[in-house]
Amino acid sequence: MSNLMSNYSPLDVTFAKGRGCWLTDTSGKRYFDALSGVGVVNLGHCHPKITQSIIEQSQELLHTSNWYRIGHQEELAVRLCKLANMDKVFFSNSGAEANEAAIKIARLFARQKGIDIPVILTAKESFHGRTMATLSATGSSKVQAGFSPLMSEFIHVDFDDVDAINQYSDNKNIVAVMLEPIQGEAGVIIPQQDYLNEVKAVCEKNDWLFILDEVQSGMGRSGKLFAHQYNDLTPDVLCLAKGLGNGVPIGACLAKGRAAEMLIAGTHGSTFGGNPLVCKVALSVLDVFEEDAILENVNAMSDYINNQLKKNLEDCSAVTQIRVKGLMIGIGLDENIIDCTQLLQKALEDELLINITGNSIRLLPPLIITQQEVDILIKKIIKLINA
Template identity: 45%
Template sequence: MNSAKWIEKADKYIMRTYGRYPLVPVKGEGCYLWDADGKKYLDFLAGVAVNNLGHCHPKVTAALAKQAGELIHCSNYYHIPQQIELAELLCSHSFANKAFFCNSGAEANEAAIKLARRYSREKYGPDRYEIITALASFHGRTMATVSATGQEKVQKFFDPLLHGFRHVPFNDAAALKAAVSPMTCAVMLEPIQGEGGVVVPDREYLQQVRQICDENGLILIFDEVQVGMGRTGKLFAHEHFGVTPDIMTLAKALAGGAPIGTMLATDELAASFVPGTHGSTFGGNPLVTAAGVATVRAILEDGILNHCEEIGEYLTGELEGLMHKFPQVIAEVRGIGLMIGVELKVPGGDIVKTALQRGLLLNCAQDKVLRFVPPLIVGKKEVDEMISGLSAILEELPK
C-alpha cells in the first residue's frame, strides 16, 4: 500500500491528536528512514530524541527478538529478571538506589509527583504538597503532568487543572526562591528545556536550585525524559552542572524505541512507596526491559558518549557557520552534545516542510527554534548531508 492510501486510512480511523506530516515510514536503519513509496530520509529528529542508537540497532533488535521468543509479559506480582538487571544498571551509574518502571515519560513524571507528595506528607504532614515547576517546561500529557507543565497551549481547554503547582521563570533562582512557601514539597525541572526551545540554563542556576532545596527541605526532581541517556554527551544531562537530584525520570531513549519510562530515587524517598501506593500493569515487562538493558549497555560500552560529545561539537560548529552565512535568518545556536537548538528570526514551520519534501527530517519547537536531536551514532557524513540540505533551503528564503 502506498503512502497516499495509508494517509487516507489514517484520516478515517486515527484521532487527530497530532498534526501529522505526509510521511509514512515503514523501515529504518541507522540514521535513515524509508517511506511506503520507497523514498529515503535522513533523520535528525530520531523519534523526538528516542532513537539515540539509530533505527533498529542490532543489539536492541537482537535483545527484543530473543526475549519475544521466551517471555513477553508477566505480572509485576512476580520478580522479573530483565527489570531487575536494568534497575541495577541505572542505579549503579547514577545517584539512585531504587527504580520504578512504567511505559512513558508522562507516567514517570506522574510517579515522581506522587512519590514527592507522599514522602512529604509522611515527613511533614498533609499541608506540604505544592510543586514548583518552570515556565515553558513540558512534563507530559496526563492531567497531573499537564498541570505541572508551564505552557498555556498545553493546558488550554483542560480546566480545572490539578491544584498544587506553581510556575516560575526558568533560569531564575531568585524567582524560584521567592515562590517557596510552607506548602512547597518539591521543585521539578528539566536540566535543559526541550519542548521549551532547547534552553540551556546557567551552570550556577541548577546549583542554586539545589541549595534552595537543601535549605528548605525540598525534593529536587529532574525530568530527563528527553535529555537523558547520553543525549548531551553524558549519560544524564545534570552531570554537566555538578548537581545531583533526589528523583530523576527517564523514558524516550531508554529502550532503543520500545515504550518505557522509569523513575529513579534514593532509598530514603523510595521507602514511601509501599505495596498499593503505585503500580503499572505493563511497566518493566520482560520485553521492554531486555531492550533497555541492551540500550544502556551499548551507550556505556560502545563509545557513544565520547562520540556524541565530539560530533556534537562538529554539528554545532557547522550550524554556527550557517548562522554567519544567513544572519538574517538565524539568531542563535545553543545546546550541549546532540541536543541543539537553532533560534530563527522567522517561523520555522515552512523550513521543516521543505526539508521533509527533500528527504530531511527536522523539527521546530516554540515556532522559531529548529531542534536537532539526531541519533547519537550520526557521523560527519550525515551532518554534512544535513547542513548542505538546510543551507540550500535557507538560500531560497526571501531576502
C-alpha cells in the first residue's frame, strides 16, 4: 500500500544513480535512458558542470523570494532574451506555470483592447500542462476528462493547417494563438516548414499575440536552441521549462514588445520562481551549450539516428512513420501488428527507457548522446519492434 496518490502509474523500478545517458537501479542494473526524464536532463544525468554549479550555489544562497532583487535571475533574463530575441522574462517553476503566465498576458492584452471574453486558439492533440487553464488549453479530451467546467475560452483547431486558424479572422474575441512548434506529447508531430510563418502572418494581420510553447521543443531539443528558429520569426511570447534547468525545476515565460509590458507589479508571482539556485543552474546550462557545442552534437546525432532508423525500420510492416527533428523522435506503429500497450514493459526488461504515446514510440535521448550510444539505442529499438 502506497501513501502516494494514484495519479501516476510508475513502472516497478527505482533508480539510484545516473550518469550521462545511463541510469542504475537499486539492484545495480543499468538502463539506457532514451527519455531524459521526459525531455528534462538534456545534458545527461549528473553533468559534472551542473553538479558543480548546484554545489557552489547551495553553499552561497538558495532562496530569498522575489521581494528582493536576484542577481542570477537578472543575468539569466539578459542571456535568454538575447538568445531568443525577446525583451522580458517571468520565471516560474514548471512548464504549465510558464504557460499560465502566457495565458494571463493574453488576458491582460485583451483588457487593453476592450475584449471582455478573450479566446485563445490552440491546436488539437496539443499539450500545455495540467493546471486548470493549461489543461483547458490542451487539445486532448483524455487530459481534460473529469475536470469540467473547463475554461471555455480556448478553441482547438487542426494542427499544421493555417486555414483552420485564418477562418477565425472575423471573430473579435480572439486574442492569441498558442502552439507547440513541434507537438511532443502527441508523438513528435512536425508541421510543414512554412506553418509557423503563416500563422505568425495571420496573427499580425489580426493583431493577435503569437504564443509558442517550447517547454519540450526548446533548449536545443530540436537541433536549434528554440525550434521556432527554423523559421524566420519571433513570437510575442515564448514558454520554456524542462531542459532549462537540467533537472532543477525552472520555467520561463519570455515576451516581446507589447506582450512584455502586460505583467506589472501585483499581477503575477511565484514564491519559488527564479530563485538563486535554479537561475544559477540555468546559467550553467547555457554555459555548457556554448562550451560543449551541444547543438552540433544534436544535429550530427539526429542525422545519424534518422538514417539508421530509416535503414533498419522503413521496410518493417509494423512501422508506419519515422519522424525526427533534432533529438525529438517519433516512430509511428501499426496497432494491428504490434501491441503498443506492452512496449514500455518490454523495453524496461531490455534495460531501455522510452515513452509510448498513442501508437507511437517517443524518444527524447540526452543531447550529449554519442554515436556508440546511438548504436546501442537503435539495436534495442529494432529488437523491441521485431520482438
